[in-house]
Amino acid sequence: MHQFLNLKKSVRISTEFWDVTEKAGLFGVTVDGIGDGRHRVLADGHEFVNMSSYSYLGLDTHPGLVRAAADAVLAQGALNTSASRLRLHFGVLQDAEAALSDLFGVEAITVNSCALAAWTSLPLVASGLLTDGVPPLMVFDKNAHFCMNAMKPSVADEAEIITIRHNDVEALEDLCRRHRQVAYVADGVYSTGGVAPIAELLRLQERYGLFLFFDEAHSTSTVGRNGRGVVLETMDGFNDRTLIITSLNKGFGASGGAVFLGRRGAREWVDIALRSAAPLMWSQRINTAGLGAVLASAELHRSAELTGLQDRLQANIDLFDGLVDTAERGDGLPIRFVQVGSEAGTVELAQDLMRAGYFVSPIFFPVIGRGRAGLRVMLRSNMTAEEIEGFCGLVNSLGRRESAGAGAA
Amino acid sequence: MHQFLNLKKSVRISTEFWDVTEKAGLFGVTVDGIGDGRHRVLADGHEFVNMSSYSYLGLDTHPGLVRAAADAVLAQGALNTSASRLRLHFGVLQDAEAALSDLFGVEAITVNSCALAAWTSLPLVASGLLTDGVPPLMVFDKNAHFCMNAMKPSVADEAEIITIRHNDVEALEDLCRRHRQVAYVADGVYSTGGVAPIAELLRLQERYGLFLFFDEAHSTSTVGRNGRGVVLETMDGFNDRTLIITSLNKGFGASGGAVFLGRRGAREWVDIALRSAAPLMWSQRINTAGLGAVLASAELHRSAELTGLQDRLQANIDLFDGLVDTAERGDGLPIRFVQVGSEAGTVELAQDLMRAGYFVSPIFFPVIGRGRAGLRVMLRSNMTAEEIEGFCGLVNSLGRRESAGAGAA
Numbered sequence: 001m002h003q004f005l006n007l008k009k010s011v012r013i014s015t016e017f018w019d020v021t022e023k024a025g026l027f028g029v030t031v032d033g034i035g036d037g038r039h040r041v042l043a044d045g046h047e048f049v050n051m052s053s054y055s056y057l058g059l060d061t062h063p064g065l066v067r068a069a070a071d072a073v074l075a076q077g078a079l080n081t082s083a084s085r086l087r088l089h090f091g092v093l094q095d096a097e098a099a100l101s102d103l104f105g106v107e108a109i110t111v112n113s114c115a116l117a118a119w120t121s122l123p124l125v126a127s128g129l130l131t132d133g134v135p136p137l138m139v140f141d142k143n144a145h146f147c148m149n150a151m152k153p154s155v156a157d158e159a160e161i162i163t164i165r166h167n168d169v170e171a172l173e174d175l176c177r178r179h180r181q182v183a184y185v186a187d188g189v190y191s192t193g194g195v196a197p198i199a200e201l202l203r204l205q206e207r208y209g210l211f212l213f214f215d216e217a218h219s220t221s222t223v224g225r226n227g228r229g230v231v232l233e234t235m236d237g238f239n240d241r242t243l244i245i246t247s248l249n250k251g252f253g254a255s256g257g258a259v260f261l262g263r264r265g266a267r268e269w270v271d272i273a274l275r276s277a278a279p280l281m282w283s284q285r286i287n288t289a290g291l292g293a294v295l296a297s298a299e300l301h302r303s304a305e306l307t308g309l310q311d312r313l314q315a316n317i318d319l320f321d322g323l324v325d326t327a328e329r330g331d332g333l334p335i336r337f338v339q340v341g342s343e344a345g346t347v348e349l350a351q352d353l354m355r356a357g358y359f360v361s362p363i364f365f366p367v368i369g370r371g372r373a374g375l376r377v378m379l380r381s382n383m384t385a386e387e388i389e390g391f392c393g394l395v396n397s398l399g400r401r402e403s404a405g406a407g408a409a
Numbered sequence: 410m411h412q413f414l415n416l417k418k419s420v421r422i423s424t425e426f427w428d429v430t431e432k433a434g435l436f437g438v439t440v441d442g443i444g445d446g447r448h449r450v451l452a453d454g455h456e457f458v459n460m461s462s463y464s465y466l467g468l469d470t471h472p473g474l475v476r477a478a479a480d481a482v483l484a485q486g487a488l489n490t491s492a493s494r495l496r497l498h499f500g501v502l503q504d505a506e507a508a509l510s511d512l513f514g515v516e517a518i519t520v521n522s523c524a525l526a527a528w529t530s531l532p533l534v535a536s537g538l539l540t541d542g543v544p545p546l547m548v549f550d551k552n553a554h555f556c557m558n559a560m561k562p563s564v565a566d567e568a569e570i571i572t573i574r575h576n577d578v579e580a581l582e583d584l585c586r587r588h589r590q591v592a593y594v595a596d597g598v599y600s601t602g603g604v605a606p607i608a609e610l611l612r613l614q615e616r617y618g619l620f621l622f623f624d625e626a627h628s629t630s631t632v633g634r635n636g637r638g639v640v641l642e643t644m645d646g647f648n649d650r651t652l653i654i655t656s657l658n659k660g661f662g663a664s665g666g667a668v669f670l671g672r673r674g675a676r677e678w679v680d681i682a683l684r685s686a687a688p689l690m691w692s693q694r695i696n697t698a699g700l701g702a703v704l705a706s707a708e709l710h711r712s713a714e715l716t717g718l719q720d721r722l723q724a725n726i727d728l729f730d731g732l733v734d735t736a737e738r739g740d741g742l743p744i745r746f747v748q749v750g751s752e753a754g755t756v757e758l759a760q761d762l763m764r765a766g767y768f769v770s771p772i773f774f775p776v777i778g779r780g781r782a783g784l785r786v787m788l789r790s791n792m793t794a795e796e797i798e799g800f801c802g803l804v805n806s807l808g809r810r811e812s813a814g815a816g817a818a
Binding site for chain 1: 435442446461475532533688691692770
């Protein structure tokens with residue numbers, strides 16, 4: 001018991017900080033969207049720009065995608081077939097999965113969210129069904145996303161499990177040497193910043209047959225040809241020793257999540273998944289609104305518009321990097337962690353920024369170690385230079401005050 | 410290992426039957442919806458009526474709900490806020506949860522599906538956070554839905570766990586006598602037919618403080634005042650020893666799922682859940698299309714239209730019960746299991762029915778024991794008498810042939 005989960009302890013540890021966050025007005029804010037990552041607080045009309053939005057290309061308010069979502073519901077006259085997809089599904093589901101598969105050169109199955117993609121595929125990998133019947137040693141990166149960590153009890157019921165330090169290729173190689181079959185579970189791009197050592201991991205795959213399981217939720221769309229993300233961009237074509245889960249919300253701008261398993265045209269794994277992976281058997285998948293947006297976004301990902309948005313995002317990242325120093329500076333990715341230090345100071349800073357018209361997520365224990373609290377900034381293609389400069393100016397001036405305060409404490 | 414899960418074994422056991430089902434053309438059929446539970450196969454234009462649709466009140470194609478879904482996307486101009494709900498959420502999320510809470514006299518939290526409602530709340534109950542800090546003995550009914558069984562590894566990491574025979578009140582009472590804190594996990598209405606002994610369970614709750622956890626996915630909307638389902642209909646007001654998860658798709662006709670925890674106005678549990686239950690913290694919730702439909706459906710549930718639909722459903726159930734004998738006859742619920750016997754015979758019968766214009770799900774091992782295969786019929790308010798009579802006539806004539814064949818085998 002309590003090998004992986006301990007909700008009572010988690011709540012005890014984090015409850016005070018959530019209280020502080022809530023009192024600061026930064027918890028569960030109900031808003032209206034006014035476009036381009038800007039919002040209006042329903043309670044008092046205060047307007048702000050979201051500096052922690054994961055819609056990296058601004059596709060969440062893209063008029064074409066929004067229209068496509070509404071049109072798909074009306075065209076089908078329903079949100080769902082009211083049956084398991086294993087029985088009946090609409091053409092738009094088939095079309096959306098084909099479009100994703102073609103776009104990324106993989107076989108894609110869609111699910112309701114990236115978390116459900118983890119639920120669908122982690123026990124499947126652990127069972128050994130994708131590795132010649134041999135359950136692999138399941139090696140989790142310590143920083144792998146919570147939605148994958150939350151699956152550990154199920155994974156441990158199918159295979160041996162171990163957690164290693166973040167990006168510890170050496171430890172992983174050692175395990176590869178000592179075990180017949182190893183699977184490594186990691187994020188491609190980490191939700192609090194940073195990237196997996198993908199080239200080195202592919203080298204281990206080449207040498208030892210290492211199975212790679214990546215969460216690309218923060219990478220899809222934002223980087224790579226056609227927005228294929230850091231993993232596919234680094235690989236020389238997809239292979240049958242790799243599985244990717246990702247979000248179709250975040251950068252992609254639609255709804256739901258996806259599992260990429262097998263090269264385009266290799267349906268064996270998809271068939272196994274459909275017949276065995278629990279969430280795929282149940283009633284709900286992405287509704288027709290989400291599927292309409294997936295189709296429109298897949299088309300956009302093939303166009304020059306995608307490249308233009310990626311370029312604007314890179315320009316905004318460069319602008320930010322020139323103004324605020326972070327550990328992630330220069331990595332070409334949109335996530336920046338501005339370390340502040342104390343939890344109280346971080347919340348106070350976020351509160352001041354909100355008053356000045358900038359929402360930013362304060363990040364703290366248990367998401368990150370104690371005393372290393374800070375702000376998770378997520379850059380978007382549809383931020384103006386004025387917004388970024390204004391925000392960075394405030395972070396630098398208010399943040400210095402915090403540092404001084406922390407030093408004096 | 411393999412205490413709860415064994416995907417390799419599950420696939421080995423069920424693969425041949427899925428092959429048979431697929432060959433029979435009853436697996437993953439891609440269709441267009443043509444209204445009122447009728448579909449057209451995209452591949453060949455064949456039209457059929459779905460006799461296994463869980464849209465018990467026909468709300469999946471209700472023009473008002475479909476329109477509300479599309480309108481909500483357009484009104485908000487986005488499918489999601491691109492932030493965790495713990496940070497930012499749209500007014501339509503707040504409105505939808507308030508409408509559900511008012512409708513059913515509970516505190517309702519929405520999630521992406523009923524399966525995610527199980528993921529959200531089963532570890533929470535097991536942790537003891539809702540039972541004065543004491544982790545209860547978690548007692549699962551053997552027939553509790555797969556989405557709850559799939560959570561057993563996580564539940565077992567928080568509390569002691571045991572599975573008892575279906576509807577075995579005596580065994581449950583014995584456990585209540587011998588344990589300080591017990592929680593019982595069951596369906597209100599079972600997905601293959603039948604109902605929990607709710608009055609007796611409430612008696613155990615009264616006597617021993619038993620915590621009750623119900624999946625009401627197949628019950629919400631179809632029965633009870635305002636469609637509140639069998640559990641709330643039997644209870645004398647909601648209480649703090651009961652938690653309900655349900656679907657907002659199925660009978661309700663929208664998207665997503667919900668957790669009912671606490672009487673309307675008692676927010677303590679909601680606050681605990683929001684700060685601790687993993688799926689609630691992540692990026693995706695019901696998209697604005699689904700939330701628009703939830704709001705419209707909640708309004709419909711307060712109207713005479715709901716009562717009219719429930720009455721028509723009951724008339725259709727009565728019509729069916731007068732024509733085909735099942736174990737469920739007379740229970741007032743829309744799920745009927747027509748036992749056939751052999752798996753091959755069941756698939757053949759389903760195939761013949763499909764040719765004649767009726768889709769019905771063949772149910773077999775591992776969903777149900779070997780040699781007890783049959784058809785899962787789900788009645789709807791928007792079936793015509795002709796459809797029901799035609800279907801029942803074929804089941805009786807073709808089914809007799811199967812029985813004769815089975816006898817001879």
